[in-house]
Amino acid sequence: MIKNSRQGPLIRAEAVSRVYPLSGNRSVIGIHRIDLRIDPGELVVIKGESGSGKSTLLSLLGGLDSPSEGRLFVAGRKLHRARPEELTQFRRTAVGMVFQSFNLLPTLTVLENVALPSLLAGNPPGQTRTRAEELLDWLSMTPRLDHMPGQLSGGEMQRTAIARALINDPEIILADEPTGNLDSRNAAAVVALLADLNRRWQRTVVIATHSDLADPHATLQVRLLDGAIVSGGS
Amino acid sequence: MRLFFRLFICFNLRHAVRHRWRVLIVVAGIALGAAVFTSVRLAIHASVQSFASSMNRIAGAADAVLTKPGGLVPETLMAPILRHPALSSAAPVSTAYVTSRFRPDEPFLLVGVDPVMETAFRPWGVEAPSSSRGLWLQLMAEPRAMIAADKLADLLGAGTGEDVELIHLNRHAPFRIAGIMKGGGTSLIDGGRVAVTDISSFQEFTGRLGGIDRIDLRLRSGSDPTALAAILPPGVQIDKPTAARDSGLQMLQAYRLNLSILSFVSLFVGMFLVYSLVALHGASRRRELAILRSLGGSKRLLFFLFLAEGAFFGLAGWLAAFPVGTMMVQYLLEGINETISTLFVRVHVDRLALDPWEIVLSFAVTMAVSLLGALLPAREAMKVAPKEVLSVETPLRQRKKTAHLAFGGVAAVFFALFIARISGSVPGYAAAFLLFAGLSLLSPWILDRMGAALPSGLSRIGGEPARLAARYLRDSGIRAAVSVAALTTAVALFCALAVMVHSFRHTVEAWVHQSVSGDLFLRPKMAEFNRYRDPIPPKTLKTLQKLNAPVDFLPYHRIFLDYGGVPYQFDTIDFQAFSKYGSFLWVAGDPASVYPALERGEGVLVSEVFANRTGLGPGDRYRAQIRARVLDRPILGVVRDYRTRGGVVFYSFAHFAKQFDATAVNGMRIFFQDRGPELEPAVEELRGRILKISEGALEVTAGRQLRWIILEIFDQTFAVTFVLLVISLIVAGLGIASTLAVLVLERRRQFNTILAVGASPGQVRSVIFWEGLLMTLAGEATGILGGFLLSYLLIFVINRQSFGWTFLYRVDWTSLAVSLPLILAAALLTSLPAVRLVLSEPPAMLLRER
Amino acid sequence: MKMKDNPRITSVSAGLIAALAFLLVCTAVGGAEEAGFQKVTGPCALAFPEDHGAHRGFRTEWWYYTGNVHSDAGEPFGFQLTFFRTALRPGTAEEGDALRSAWKSSQLFIAHAAVTDVNRKIHLSAETAAREALELAGVRAGNETVTVYTRAWKACIGPQDHRLAVESERFSLNLSLTPQKPPVLHGNGGYSRKGSSPERASCYYSFSRLAAGGKIRVGDRTWNVAGTAWMDHEFSTAPLEPGLAGWDWFSLQLSDRTELMVFFLRKADGEIHAASAGTFVDPSGETIGLTRRQLAVEVLDRWKSPDSNAVYPVRWRLSTSGPDLALRIRARIDNQEMDTRQTTGVVYWEGSVTAEGTASGRPVSGTGYVEMTGYGQPFDAPM
Structure with missing residues (x-):
């Protein structure tokens, strides 16, 4: 269902920086003058130690934050100097995010968690429900539709999170340490899933991680150190 | 819209159900506040209405009244009055409270009228006119015949045709009930404890011969009542027919206003409860808020979700207030009836009319208060950045300029003292409100200063935990300041009222013993x-x-x-x-x-x-x-x-x-x-x-008894006030408890880190205790200062404007010295939940996050 | 017994008071309490001017004036003024008790007045009432003058004339009435039977012809008026005989300086009671009593009241024998009904009339007043 008909890169960052101001005229640099180019259909692995800026970069790509400098284009949208409402809209439709700590809402059922982004985007509830059930079925979560996150295992939670990331049919999947809280078996399964999404469903997948599990599937590897790209990128 | 409600249910309500005890406390608090507010207002309204409508019924259709202050209007004036071209009608009225042998403790109003002239003035609630005509003539034909209101007849246990022995001073005389009046109107005067008799029977029974209490007048259209002045003998004056009612209402005015405001306080503290809980939710669920934002939820969505939480508490509380309020209002009605009757004018309300406007008002005020309470936390929730999904650390908040607020606060205090000089009863309350506002505005600055100036001194007393606590408080922003402000308000109220009540009692005692001296007091029954x-x-x-x-x-x-x-x-x-x-x-x-x-x-x-x-x-x-x-x-x-x-x-x-x-x-x-x-x-x-x-014929009271009764009455009137005060203190305490919990939750990572680097649980607990202690000290200190200022306002301004009197200023140092530390200790107890919270998760949890 | 003039309502209170009066006339208050009151059972022995005053021992009494006058321009008016006294209980003043209220009184006075402006077809009435105490109402007997008053209204009966004064919001009367003939004693020396038994009687006399002059005000306009008037004074204790639906009462003043008073007591079945009677006064003041057999009346036309739906006769043929009179009588305005149903439950008709016909064959004309009761509903004052 994805059109790879876009000309040009799906993600393009030009000298993008993110600086955090502190009190007293001091600041902390998240990332510094990053140039990055990711084409549609790629599976990108971003590596780096803690504090290297992985999360900052990912948050910028996901529209969770705005660059302090530079130009950032994701899925045809201009994310630098974008208004908060535009970012909100972007988050609903253009990307799906998967997190290390799953980040499911504890008071919503599995089905409701998955349906949420679609409902937020304004889609009709009936249609949303159908699609959510489909996705969860595909991920073998059907027996757990009405369960609360507290009742799920780590692997089940991550599968739910992935279903949630997919519900709005985004072009890009962003994953922040997706296997960080999983045992080896589940970790492998998640990586396989992400690879599948990339190859068979032609999503562009960007994974920020310490682990090497995804390396075999990566079409691009980017390494970050102290907020700058040391290898990969463009 | 539907999405919003679905989300509200899934996100907010389910969470509320999970933490139902907290929610129930808040809802109960609001219910209590709303119940008190509504029932006090209803009770007062009913009493005042009963008085006003009773007086209106007595006044009837009169355009003017003739009275002779200090005496009786000479009855020989009746004939020339009736012949005056400016008048279309006139009627004599005399009244007295009498009792009966059957119920000597239940006085009722006996009204003497001229039935022939009455018809133009008051429809004495006798239902079918055809049956009433003969009845009215009977009053004139038969000496000591009376028509009793149905309530009175029930009270006296007598019906039509039966005799009742009436007592006035030392006179006893049998009166025959010639008929019963019912159906509203004048049969409801004085709560239905009223009877009518011919003016001649009245005069002979009470011994008030030669004159009448007043002559009611109806003027010919277009004529000027002052034209009558020429034929009035010295001492007789023309008054508005509502003069008696107006002066009675004026006496009630101040009492009404006082009770209303006091009852509002109890609702106001409910606002604070809502604030605490919604703030707690906002803080403890920060992560989830970030998730929502990251999934595409807008700022507005978050804002309204939390505002809706506040509204939900308000609504639930208001609904829960009904059963509570229903019980309360009956009790209050009795109490207020008695107080008003004893202190001001006779009122008698048996049944409460539910005024729809009062219900609407209570709903509106409750909702407003709840929404206001949720406003700040909702705004905070709105500010959660989506990127927080990826980190645990709360970004460093910019420290606000507290100096500006403090300046505003001081200005408000001075302005308050200035306003207090204006006459009228409202400026006094406005000044009190401004005083509270001003003191509240000072809290952020005080916490700021404490954080900056104290730490070095504190570390000598309490060690590192104390220093940390002061620093944390300084950085905690508006949340701590709000709790401190609430405590300030409660303490200020407490002190002020304690001083006022003590001064009042002291002065009244002195008055009672010096001016109301005497061993026996005699007066006519x-x-x-x-x-x-x-x-x-x-x-x-x-x-x-x-x-x-x-x-x-x-x-x-x-x-x-x-x-x-x-x-x-x-x-x-x-x-x-x-x-x-x-x-x-x-x-x-x-x-x-x-x-x-x-x-x-x-x-x-x-x-x-x-x-x-x-x-x-x-x-x-x-x-x-x-x-x-x-x-x-x-x-x-x-x-x-x-x-x-x-x-x-x-x-x-x-x-x-x-x-x-x-x-x-x-x-x-x-x-x-x-x-x-x-x-x-x-x-x-x-x-x-x-x-x-x-x-x-006489009431004889021992002086000691009389003086005791007077003081009793004053004591009772203040009992209600103190209950309300205790409630506000409790609520303020709850507020501090939840604030501390919130602060802990937000800094969980830091506390866990401290534990991980070698601090003992005792030391961490100590930080929390010190935070609580410092907040409470700030609140109490400001509160005491404010309390003394407020006490001056209460004694020399508000009382003066409302009742006309002032007292000698006396502070009961003993009770203050006892209660203030108690408040402090109680406030410290409130830090316990926060302490539990901080130690509830093992430090290792830290490490899961990157 | 003649019905009290009950006026059209001008205010609820007025009506209520009228009702009181009305009921009192017709019913016994609280039962047939005639006990204690003086009764008329035989000759009245009337002497004047004393008997112009009040007879407080009897239960009911009235002083009743009607008249037909005209302004300088010839505009015709009718007027009526009645003072009515009721004793609330028998017995007069109580023991001289120091504790006696000045308001204590057993006499109630009710006064009623009405004016008919014939040309403009206006009929206005007013009412007032007070007890006899503190100079609010009563009868003052002076040297030669008897003043009957209720609040501000009064009738001063002096040796020369009767002076009437009525002041109300919508109209006023200020008239001086000079008797043209000596008082007429009805029945037997004033003892006038009103029912089957001797006790059903009253003491009743009239001034059948008075020359009237003075001022009438209606609204803002005042007229000087002159004409003739009639005065009745009657007192008794007995109530109306049961079985009577009402009565028709006529007083007429004819152009040949004779007067006629006739009353018909109507029974429930429509028949006229045998006690119905009349009096004829000749120009010199001599009277002839007329019995039932000497009287005949025929209704020529009726009028239905739009307010009460009662149907009243408004044209009659009235004839008497010995003296022989044949008169056609016509109401000057149809609607002179007094509807006091709202407050008293009573509806009746009282108004100015004209007469035309023959007296012993010679043509005569005249004016007068007619009062009719019991047409709205059977006159059913509770018995």
């Missing part, structure tokens, strides 16, 4: 009800004076008058005899020079209430028409007096009797010359003797 209209029967008076007892008599004559709309009592006493056993509490004027002049009848003494209400003071002239003559004398001094039914003017008994040809006495105090240990039994013995002599 039901004098208070009948406004001292009837004198002590001359026969009884003579017998009293021939009593063989070692006592001094202090007779007085009391007349209820009106000075330009200000009701007051004109008391004539023997100043010399009075000064032997008692004294006044002077506010203005030198007793040494004033007393002799008073004794010579050269001037009058006025009460503080009279002076404040009329604006007259020493040096001004007091000029009043009393009966047929005018009394014009300079005001020589102002004294304290705590009667609730208006001001007082004192004049020499002898001089009044001579000038006004009025030797009647309607009250007397008796003093025993020998004040040894045998005093009490002697008083009792004399009391019994006098009761026997008077044959039921």
Whole structure:
């Protein structure tokens, strides 16, 4: 269902920086003058130690934050100097995010968690429900539709999170340490899933991680150190 | 819209259900507040309405009323009045409270009228006109026939055709019930405890011959009532028909306002409860908020979700208030009825009419209060950045400029003191409100200063934990400041009221013991009800004076008058005899020079209430028409007096009797010359003797009893106030508890880190305790300061404007010294939940996040 | 017994008071309480001017004036003024008790007045009432003058004339009535039977012709008027005999200086009671009593009241024998109904009439007043 008909890169960052101001005229640099180019259909692995800026970069790509400098284009949208409402809209439709700590809402059922982004985007509830059930079925979560996150295992939670990331049919999947809280078996399964999404469903997948599990599937590897790209990128 | 509700249910409500105990406490708090607010208002409204409509019914269709202050309108005026071209109708009315042998403790109003003239003025609620005509004539045809309201007939246990023995002073006479009136209207006067009889029967029964209480008038259209003045004898004046009602309502005004405001306080603290809980939710679910944002939820969505939470608590609380309020209102109604009847005017409400506007108002206020409470937390929730999904650390908040707020606060305080000087009752409350606002605005700055200046000193006392606590408080932003402000308010209220009540009681006690001195107090039965209209029967008076007892008599004559709309009592006493056993509490004027002049009848003494209400003071002239003559004398001094039914003017008994040809006495105090240990039994013995002599015409009260009753009444009136205060303190405490919990939750990572690097659980607990302690100290200190300021406002401004009186300023240091540490200790207890919270997760949890 | 003039309502209170009066006339208050009151059982022995005053021992009494006058321009008016006294209980003043209220009184006075402006077809009425105490109402007997008053209204009966004064919001009367003939004693020396038994009687006399002059005000306009008037004074204790639906009462003043008073007591079945009677006064003041057999009346026309739906006769043929009179009588305005149903439950008709016909064959004309009761509903004052 994805059109790879876009000309040009799906993600393009030009000298993008993110600086955090502190009190007293001091600041902390998240990332510094990053140039990055990711084409549609790629599976990108971003590596780096803690504090290297992985999360900052990912948050910028996901529209969770705005660059302090530079130009950032994701899925045809201009994310630098974008208004908060535009970012909100972007988050609903253009990307799906998967997190290390799953980040499911504890008071919503599995089905409701998955349906949420679609409902937020304004889609009709009936249609949303159908699609959510489909996705969860595909991920073998059907027996757990009405369960609360507290009742799920780590692997089940991550599968739910992935279903949630997919519900709005985004072009890009962003994953922040997706296997960080999983045992080896589940970790492998998640990586396989992400690879599948990339190859068979032609999503562009960007994974920020310490682990090497995804390396075999990566079409691009980017390494970050102290907020700058040391290898990969463009 | 549907999405919003779905999300509200899934996100907010389910969470609320999971933490249902917290929610229930808040809802209960709001329910209590709303119940108190609504039921107090309903009860007061009902009492005031009952009084006003009773008075309106008595006034009927009259356009004007003729009265003779201090006396009776001569009945010979009736014929010339009726012939005057300016009038279309006139009717005589006389009233008295009487009792019956069957129910001697239940006084009711007996009204004497002329049935023929009445029809133009009052529809005496007899249902079918055809059956009533013969009935009305019967009142004239048959002496001592009366028509009783159905409620009264039930009370007396008698029906149509039956006799009831009525009692007025020492007169007993059988009255026959010729008919019953019902169906509303005048049959509801005085709560239905009313009966009508012919004016001739009334006069003969009460002994008030020769005159009538008042003549009601109806004017020909287009005619001017002042045209009547020419035929009115001296002393008779024309009044608005609502004069009596208006002066009664005025007396109730201040009481109403006070109770309303006090009841609002209880609702106001509910706001604070909502704030605490919603803030707690916002803080503890920060992560989830970030998730929502990251999934595409807008800022507005988050804002309204939390606002809706507040609204939900408000609604739930308001609904829960119904059962509570229903029970409360009955109880309150009784209490308020009694208080008003005892202190001000007779009211009688049996049944409460549910005014839809009051319900709407209570709903609106409750919702407003809840929404206001949720506003700040909702705004905070709105600010959660989506990128927080990827990190645990709360971004460093910019420290606000607290100095600006503090400046505003100080300005508000000064402004408050300035406003207080304006007259009227509202400025006093406005000033109090501004005072609270000002003190609250100071909290952020105080916490700021504490964080900056104290730490070095604190570390010497409490070690590192204390220093950390101070620093944390400084950085905690608005949340801690709000809790401190709430505690400030509660403590200030507490202190102020404690001081005020103590001052009040101290002053009233002094007054009671010095000015209300006397061993026995005599007055005609039901004098208070009948406004001292009837004198002590001359026969009884003579017998009293021939009593063989070692006592001094202090007779007085009391007349209820009106000075330009200000009701007051004109008391004539023997100043010399009075000064032997008692004294006044002077506010203005030198007793040494004033007393002799008073004794010579050269001037009058006025009460503080009279002076404040009329604006007259020493040096001004007091000029009043009393009966047929005018009394014009300079005001020589102002004294304290705590009667609730208006001001007082004192004049020499002898001089009044001579000038006004009025030797009647309607009250007397008796003093025993020998004040040894045998005093009490002697008083009792004399009391019994006098009761026997008077044959039921007199009420005789022992002085000690009377003074005790007066103080009792004052104590009871303040009981309600203190309950409300305790509630506000509890709520403020809850607020601090939840604030501390919130602060802990937000810094969980830091606390865990501290634990991980070697701090003991005890030390971490200590940080929390110090935070609680510092917050409480800040709140109490500011609160005490504010409390003293507020007490000045209460005593010298609000009381003065509302009731006309002030008190001697007295602080009960002992009770303050005891209660303030107690408050501190209680507040410290509130840090316990936060302490539990901080140690609830093992530090290892830290490491899961990157 | 003649019905009290009950006026049209001008105010609820007025009506209520009228009702009181009305009921009192017709019913015994609280039962047939005639006990204690003086009764008329035989000759009245009337003497004047004393008997112009009040007879407080009897239960009911009235002084009743009607008249037909005209302004300088010839505009015709009718007027009526009645003072009515009721004793609320028998017995007069009580023991001289020091504790006696000045309001204590056993006599109630009710006064009623009405004016008919014939040309403009206006009929106005007013009412007032008070007890006899504190100079609110009563009868003052002076040297030669008897003043009957209720509040501000009064009738001063002096040796020369009767002076009437009525002041109300919508109209006033200020008239001086000079008797043209001596008082007429009805029945037997004033003892006038009103029912089957001797006790059902009253003492009743009239001034059958008075020359009237003075002022009438209606609204803002005042007229000087002159004409003739009639005065009745009657007192008794007995109530109306049961079985009577009502009565028709006529007083006429004819152009040949004779007067006629006739009353018909109507029974429930429509028949006229045998006690119905009349009096004829000749120009010199001599009277002839007329019995039932000498009287005949025929209704020529009726009028239905739009307010009460009662149907009243408004044209009659009235004839008497010995003296022989044949008169056609016509109401000057149809609607002179007094509807006091709202307050008293009573509806009746009282108004100015004209007469035309023959007296012993010679043509005569005249004016007068007619009162009719019991047409709205059977006159059913509770018995």
